[in-house]
Amino acid sequence: MFPSSLQDFQENRNSSPYAAKLGHYTGLAMEVVNLAKECRLPMLLPISMYYCAVMRLEHILDGVVVAHDDGTSRKVDLDWPEKRAIILGKRALNYRARTNLFGFLLTSAPPAPTLPNNPSSSGCAIPQRCETGKLKWLRQMEPLLSGDKCGPLHMQFEWTRYSADVCTYCVMDGKNKYREGLKKSWEELPSVFELEPWDILKTESLDQ
Numbered sequence: 139m140f141p142s143s144l145q146d147f148q149e150n151r152n153s154s155p156y157a158a159k160l161g162h163y164t165g166l167a168m169e170v171v172n173l174a175k176e177c178r179l180p181m182l183l184p185i186s187m188y189y190c191a192v193m194r195l196e197h198i199l200d201g202v203v204v205a206h207d208d209g210t211s212r213k214v215d216l217d218w219p220e221k222r223a224i225i226l227g228k229r230a231l232n233y234r235a236r237t238n239l240f241g242f243l244l245t246s247a248p249p250a251p252t253l254p255n256n257p258s259s260s261g262c263a264i265p266q267r268c269e270t271g272k273l274k275w276l277r278q279m280e281p282l283l284s285g286d287k288c289g290p291l292h293m294q295f296e297w298t299r300y301s302a303d304v305c306t307y308c309v310m311d312g313k314n315k316y317r318e319g320l321k322k323s324w325e326e327l328p329s330v331f332e333l334e335p336w337d338i339l340k341t342e343s344l345d346q
């Protein structure tokens with residue numbers, strides 16, 4: 139449920155729908171944060187804190203009420219050190235989504251030195267059209283990038299539709315940058331929440 143490698147995260151994202159589960163049970167990520175702290179399993183913290191950070195700010199601040207099938211309910215809340223780290227992390231995640239993941243929409247690819255529309259040429263075939271295309275997509279992404287649910291690990295991009303607005307080279311270049319940005323965001327995830335790097339978190343968790 140809460141993976142500790144990017145590959146794990148990507149493989150499970152579709153088969154084990156985090157979003158759907160979290161949608162039904164908003165308190166889950168918070169419960170895992172509390173559990174990880176209590177049981178000293180820091181390896182579970184980055185991704186569970188990530189899911190908390192892409193919640194609405196009110197939920198992070200006030201906690202959430204979880205309803206049970208038997209009609210009872212209880213409140214799940216975080217302790218202040220985690221709340222603080224998650225709220226500060228929210229801004230850092232927003233920045234990383236803009237730069238690491240979707241930064242390719244803000245950068246111009248080098249123009250192709252050879253004939254235009256030649257996919258094998260190493261550069262953008264139609265710079266002016268691609269610039270306009272990227273700007274259009276940046277505008278389209280803006281509400282998501284400014285929203286509470288913005289984060290660099292789960293946001294999808296419609297590559298097929300995007301490929302109608304930019305050249306083949308720019309699609310390929312964008313996909314490469316997106317992949318690299320996802321990897322970078324994963325590696326940086328613990329630092330977003332002021333946690334130790336992944337390898338230390340793993341060692342600390344195994345020591346328990």
Ligand SMILES: [Zn+2]
Pocket residue numbers: 247261262263264265268304305306307308
């Ligand atoms: Zn292009």
